[in-house]
Amino acid sequence: MKIVRNHLYEKQVKMKLLISTLNSKFSHMALGARYIRNYLKPIEQIDIHLKEYTINQQMDWILSDIYKGQYDLILLSVYVWNLEQTLLLIKNLKKSSLT
Numbered sequence: 001m002k003i004v005r006n007h008l009y010e011k012q013v014k015m016k017l018l019i020s021t022l023n024s025k026f027s028h029m030a031l032g033a034r035y036i037r038n039y040l041k042p043i044e045q046i047d048i049h050l051k052e053y054t055i056n057q058q059m060d061w062i063l064s065d066i067y068k069g070q071y072d073l074i075l076l077s078v079y080v081w082n083l084e085q086t087l088l089l090i091k092n093l094k095k096s097s098l099t
Contacts, residue, residue, distance in 0.1 A: 012045075014044075014045055014046060014047040015045060015046050015047065015072045015073060016047045016049070016069070016070065016071045016072045016073075017040070017046050017047065017048050017049065017071065017072065017073045017074075017075065018049050018050075018051060018066065018069055018071040018073070018074045018075065019033045019036055019037050019048065019049070019050050019051075019075045019077070020033065020050070020051045020052065020053065020066070020074065020075070020076055020077070021033050021052055021053070021076060021077035021078075021079070021082065021086075022052075022053050022054060022055045022062075022076075022082040022085050022086055022089070023052055023053070023054050023055070023082070024054065024055055024081050024082070025054060025056075029052075030052055030077050032077045033050060033052070033075075033077040034050070036075065036077075037050050049069060049071070051065070051066075051069075053065075055081070055082055055085045059085075059088065059089065059092065062089065063089070063092055063093065063096070066093065067096070074093065076089070076090065
């Protein structure tokens with residue numbers, strides 16, 4: 001949990017967490033991501049967001065959608081069929097966070 005302070009107030013801010021994956025199709029659900037979300041739900045200091053994409057979507061669109069969320073932490077569920085695309089996504093996320 002982050003604490004925001006200034007001379008007038010002190011406020012606790014929840015950590016914004018994204019749990020995501022790249023599915024092979026929209027009809028597939030990421031069970032692992034849902035298990036993690038349900039496990040973390042009782043922790044009040046975390047604002048959990050679950051988003052699923054497919055390996056067929058444009059990488060630029062996925063990246064821009066993730067950037068819009070301004071997440072503090074991103075967890076990606078990785079499977080055999082999405083390993084290469086997930087590694088590319090991570091590389092692009094890291095590259096853009098440095099600029």
